Amino acid sequence: MPDFFGVYEDMLVWEYLDFFARCYDIPAARRQPLIEELLELVDLTEKREAYVQALSRGMRQRLCLAHTLVHDPAVLLLDEPASGLDPRARVEMRELLRELGAMGKTIIVSSHILAELAEMCDSIGIIERGQLVACGPVSEISRQAQQGHMLRIKALAKNDAIETILHNQPGVGNIFTADGALEVEFSGDEEATAALLETLISAGLRITSFAEISSDLEEIFLNLTKGEVA
Numbered sequence: 001m002p003d004f005f006g007v008y009e010d011m012l013v014w015e016y017l018d019f020f021a022r023c024y025d026i027p028a029a030r031r032q033p034l035i036e037e038l039l040e041l042v043d044l045t046e047k048r049e050a051y052v053q054a055l056s057r058g059m060r061q062r063l064c065l066a067h068t069l070v071h072d073p074a075v076l077l078l079d080e081p082a083s084g085l086d087p088r089a090r091v092e093m094r095e096l097l098r099e100l101g102a103m104g105k106t107i108i109v110s111s112h113i114l115a116e117l118a119e120m121c122d123s124i125g126i127i128e129r130g131q132l133v134a135c136g137p138v139s140e141i142s143r144q145a146q147q148g149h150m151l152r153i154k155a156l157a158k159n160d161a162i163e164t165i166l167h168n169q170p171g172v173g174n175i176f177t178a179d180g181a182l183e184v185e186f187s188g189d190e191e192a193t194a195a196l197l198e199t200l201i202s203a204g205l206r207i208t209s210f211a212e213i214s215s216d217l218e219e220i221f222l223n224l225t226k227g228e229v230a
Helices: 013-023 028-041 057-068 087-102 114-120 138-146 159-166 190-202 217-224
Strands: 075-079 106-110 123-128 131-137 149-155 172-178 181-186 207-213
Touching: 013 028, 013 057, 028 057, 057 075, 057 087, 087 106, 087 114, 114 217, 123 138, 123 217, 131 138, 131 217, 138 217, 149 159, 149 190, 159 172, 159 181, 159 190, 181 190, 190 207
Parallel strands: 075 106
Antiparallel strands: 123 131, 149 181, 149 207, 172 181
């Protein structure tokens, strides 16, 4: 699915899907129920008899996605699926992609809208000048970019008391104070993170918040790429 999918504007919505179903050699007996299923999936049933040119940009994007699904592919390749959509249409597209993922589809999205990718992707790949520089879960790539991760810790105690304990723990780097909590550079893995929390509790500290601070994808992208952002 390209970011701007060509449409045949003199067709009705159902005719548009029927045309491509015929192109994929979908049997006649299967075409009609398939079209109804796809229209329901992308929430365009009420627009069945509307002309394609009468649809909004968001509706056209959903129709193009339905076109992509006509032959029931196992893998979807989508280029900027939310390109040009208003906020509501972007939310609708994101929820639709999540629904397709829950149906067992593998969805590969190419996009420069990094914040949007973070909301709907399980794993990401970052490409710079044709080379894949990072690939995997967002949390793992974040650690790769930062060579560690940041923990936000808050307790019912003065920060000085927490810092004294933290400075003696392996893997702990710089410690910063932010909004009454401590932000701690930490290079340990999940086991070490759990052990750190256990140490703080064993020391008698009443921890009210202990969480990893997630970097946004734009920050990760800039940390991992050296060239100019295109």
